[in-house]
Amino acid sequence: MKLSSLLHHHGLTSNFAHDPEISSITADSRNVGTGCIFVALKGTKQDGRHFIPLAVAQGAAAIVQAEEAGQHYPSQQTENGHTALIITLPDPARFLARSAALLAGPQPEHIAAITGTNGKSSTADFLRQLHQLRHEKAASLGTLGLISDVSLPPLPSLTTPDAVTLANTLAALKAHGVNHVALEASSHGLQQHRLDGVAITAAAFSNLTRDHLDYHHTLEAYRHAKLHLFEKLLPEGGLAVLNSDMDGESYQALCEIATRRKLNLRTVGATGKTIRIVEAIPTPQGMDLTLQLHGRTLPSLHFPLPGRFQAENALLAAALCWDDDKEAEAIINLLPQLKGVPGRCEPVAHLPNGACAYVDYAHTPDALEHVLLSLRPHASGRLIVVFGAGGDRDKGKRPLMGQIAAHLADEVIVTDDNPRSEDPATIRAEILATAPQAKEIGDRKKAIQTALAGLKEGDVLLIAGKGHETGQIIKGETHPFDDRTITATLAKELA
Ligand SMILES: CC(=O)N[C@H]1[C@@H](OP(=O)(O)OP(=O)(O)OC[C@H]2O[C@@H](n3ccc(=O)[nH]c3=O)[C@H](O)[C@@H]2O)O[C@H](CO)[C@@H](O)[C@@H]1O[C@H](C)C(=O)N[C@@H](C)C(=O)N[C@H](CCC(=O)O)C(=O)O
Ligand SMILES: Nc1ncnc2c1ncn2[C@@H]1O[C@H](COP(=O)(O)OP(=O)(O)OP(=O)(O)O)[C@@H](O)[C@H]1O
Ligand SMILES: N[C@H](CCC[C@H](N)C(=O)O)C(=O)O
Ligand SMILES: [Mg+2]
Secondary structure, three states: OEHHHHHHHOOOOOOOOOOOEOOEEEOOHHHOOOOEEEEOOEOOOOEHHHHHHHHHHOOOOEEEEEOOOOOOOOOEEEEOOEEEEEEEEOOHHHHHHHHHHHHHOOOOOEEEEEEOOOOHHHHHHHHHHHHHHOOOOEEEEEOOEEEEOOOOOOOOOOOOOOHHHHHHHHHHHHHOOOOEEEEEOOHHHHHOOOOOOOOOOEEEEOOOOOOOHHHHOOHHHHHHHHHHHHHHHOOOOOEEEEEOOOOHHHHHHHHHHHHHOOOEEEEEEOOOOOEEEEEEEEOOOOEEEEEEEOOEEOOOEEEOOOOHHHHHHHHHHHHHHOOOHHHHHHHHOOHHHOOOOOOOOEEEEEOOOOOEEEEEOOOOHHHHHHHHHHHHHHOOOOEEEEEOOOOOOOOOHHHHHHHHHHHHOOEEEEOOOOOEOOOHHHHHHHHHOOOOOOEEOOOHHHHHHHHHHOOOOOOEEEEEOOOOOOEEEEOOEEEEOOHHHHHHHHHHHHO
């Protein structure tokens, strides 16, 4: 594509003397080659503008950077005999995402983006499963990676990949005939405009509680980043699905956007107008669910997974799934066929004495509270929790999680969970400050072993925080560690 044509798609006109052919775009100088546009972004650690000379020397056709008031920029820059055009724009990250999408090619016809503090991965997985149960080629993309009917290279470990990877992945899915995609929209991804080139057709919001304040600083800024999905990315008239039981402030803000932008609003939950949970009665494996669809009570169904929050996520997915209201009941009737999401309230061991252990990805105060409350009815004996908190992440979560564990579990073991660059003992101490009765066992395997060894008939053990993760990150190194396989192996040894 010619540069002038690319600029034209953004409503810009080219005043340059020549019009290079553009083959790619990137925000990483290490990926720059001939015919590439290098977008110099300010990051959290570095300023991409430092890498402009390098990008030019490597053959960049053009450089895009943020315009700053009062600054005058040259129209081109030469390094090592190669010249690149210089373009200054108010919003280079948005330009990057939208150009990457144009260069990558067509995207799947149905793309649902899911945001919220907790439940994004689960909802995306359930939505992919529902599409597949309807014999549609489908994919989900997020913390659990890319899961689809077609085989594509694995993605980097972010929840929402960078804009270029995202555009290329969506185009590859479309080329393989996948037309239904469920995408996780993280607050970092939304804030950094990673999704601005995605042709989103539906959006969902699960809930908003405390997380990532290390990055967003205030809950208001965190909410604002998430609202961007509904305010800017979802086109007018698009489908918006909300869990009606989220905090009132977020719900009000979303309803206001939905009205103003004429979104097709569906709400699910205890007070949902589209799907209302009338009753959820826990059973050994899941729950008996009575639902109302648009006010009409449906025959009860068995939802096969434990935890009311899992049913809420599944309803969010169901309401994202149908186009025509006539299909709604058929979609809801697929819920009994859903499979558990890896590392989400996943039963991993049953001891001969009848005690059992679950692994869950709860790494926020709200998630820990929900999963402990959800598992309580499954424990005729005691409820025991093993958990920690991630290093280099929102420190304010730690005392809150300690308090919740102390309040809702009968026994608490505080251990390590990805201390990263921080001192693990300090992280544990910050949790223990509000859980003084808790045991402290830094070594996660020993903590799990101790908890398993102490289980009696009817007890339930929750190992929280790492879910599907397969490593323990300590000082920049990832050591193999999988709560699920370790717990299952240790439980077998005990049997
Ligand atoms: C805090 C954060 O979101 N960081 C992301 C951000 O990096 P950054 O702002 O730190 O970038 P930087 O290192 O300062 O560099 C600035 C610019 O210079 C460029 N650069 C840098 C070096 C070089 O040699 N040449 C060059 O051009 C970089 O490509 C970048 O454009 O942009 C990078 C490129 O897209 C991401 O890889 C990186 O994710 C880091 C690895 C990360 O850990 N992110 C986490 C916090 C994250 O995004 N998490 C969310 C949500 C998780 C959840 O909800 O639970 C996710 O979506 O995964
Ligand atoms: N609807 C919900 N309400 C409250 N807690 C939930 C909900 N759904 C999931 N959780 C909790 O959050 C954990 C993570 O769930 P999930 O991976 O689906 O969320 P996520 O939003 O994708 O998280 P991340 O931000 O890490 O990607 C679960 O293991 C569970 O403890
Ligand atoms: N996406 C989340 C995952 C946290 C998982 C937990 N195990 C931790 O390391 O804190 C984050 O990066 O904050
Ligand atoms: Mg996720």
